[in-house]
Amino acid sequence: MNAITRCLATYWSSSIGKKLIVALTGLVLVGFLAGHLSGNLLMYVGREAFNEYAHFLHTMLHGAGVWIARVVLLAMLVLHVAATISLTRQNRAARQPYEFKNTLQASKSSRIMIVSGLTILAFVVFHILHYTVRVDADLAKLGATDPYGMVIVGFKSPLVVMFYIISMSLLCSHLTHGVASIFQTLGVRSKKAQSSIKLFSQAYSFAIWAGFISIPISVLAGLLKF
Ligand code: HEM
Numbered sequence: 001m002n003a004i005t006r007c008l009a010t011y012w013s014s015s016i017g018k019k020l021i022v023a024l025t026g027l028v029l030v031g032f033l034a035g036h037l038s039g040n041l042l043m044y045v046g047r048e049a050f051n052e053y054a055h056f057l058h059t060m061l062h063g064a065g066v067w068i069a070r071v072v073l074l075a076m077l078v079l080h081v082a083a084t085i086s087l088t089r090q091n092r093a094a095r096q097p098y099e100f101k102n103t104l105q106a107s108k109s110s111r112i113m114i115v116s117g118l119t120i121l122a123f124v125v126f127h128i129l130h131y132t133v134r135v136d137a138d139l140a141k142l143g144a145t146d147p148y149g150m151v152i153v154g155f156k157s158p159l160v161v162m163f164y165i166i167s168m169s170l171l172c173s174h175l176t177h178g179v180a181s182i183f184q185t186l187g188v189r190s191k192k193a194q195s196s197i198k199l200f201s202q203a204y205s206f207a208i209w210a211g212f213i214s215i216p217i218s219v220l221a222g223l224l225k226f
Contacts, residue, residue, distance in 0.1 A: 152225065180197050
């Protein structure tokens, strides 16, 4: 067993360890979203800026950079989902009758997290087929030379735009609860800090939601043009 597997096995054996895995992997994914959004907002700067950025992503570290990022992101996603499933099972098995009221409250919020989490997973699969694999022949042609044009053409369908808006809205709900939970798991629990954390989580999630949905909406409204 190498050091990373040994370290993971130690964390996996306790529920605190698994919560830490969910929080730390969540933190990396939250950071990715901020980075991805910043890059996507270059659509508003113009075709040249966005295409240069896309070219940089694909050529950094002689093309290895994008693959390193993909492997790290996939590992984070798998660990995040697997630790969440394991924790949910563990909590269900340990449920006591006198905890009924608290459990109802907790299971309602965790049910929302599971539904929003599963929608985000389905969205990510669709999104990768849409813009990375480019199963649509028109997008595949444009993707190689003009990623800006590819994004515009990709949002020509109101149905696709609607799916993005619904997914981003569930992502926002997932983040509002998730970002606050990261702080709590990492030990920031004081009453004073709690209200600031809640405010920060809501502001961060709103910024991510508004930034991401603004792009398909701007394409559909004709503000971002081919
Ligand atoms: C309107 C919103 C979004 C737009 C316009 C957008 C745009 C793009 C584009 C153009 C790519 C392809 C990059 C390339 O291969 O050149 C991409 C990849 C990707 N996006 Fe998004 N994205 C959006 C929202 C999101 C969200 C909300 C998530 C996560 C929940 C996400 C996760 C990813 C992932 C994981 C990849 C694959 C990276 C790769 O393997 O190449 N995106 N996105």
